[in-house]
Amino acid sequence: MQLIPCPWCGPREETEFHYGGQAHVAYPEDPSALTDQEWAQYVFFRDNPSGPFAERWSHSAGCRRWFNAVRDTRTHDLLSVHRIGEPVPDLGEKDEVVS
Numbered sequence: 001m002q003l004i005p006c007p008w009c010g011p012r013e014e015t016e017f018h019y020g021g022q023a024h025v026a027y028p029e030d031p032s033a034l035t036d037q038e039w040a041q042y043v044f045f046r047d048n049p050s051g052p053f054a055e056r057w058s059h060s061a062g063c064r065r066w067f068n069a070v071r072d073t074r075t076h077d078l079l080s081v082h083r084i085g086e087p088v089p090d091l092g093e094k095d096e097v098v099s
């Protein structure tokens with residue numbers, strides 16, 4: 001069982017959380033101007049890196065708040081968590097974060 005550190009509640013068991021997909025995917029400024037292919041790209045296509053990846057998580061069985069996390073997709077280790085709106089923390093010498 002992996003512990004996930006909620007930015008508000010502290011470490012809790014992973015079963016209390018839900019994955020919300022890639023973080024920092026901006027909604028298009030003018031969605032009606034997009035082609036069908038551009039809209040499909042926005043809705044369905046996400047990065048799939050091997051290494052640090054910025055993701056959204058919800059503490060669905062706890063405080064029910066959303067937050068961002070950087071997870072290494074090779075090891076499933078959470079490298080950092082931060083609240084929505086906060087910048088991605090500097091991870092020092094670790095690999096570049098895809099977000």
Ligand SMILES: [Zn+2]
Nearest residue numbers: 006009059063
């Ligand atoms: Zn929480």
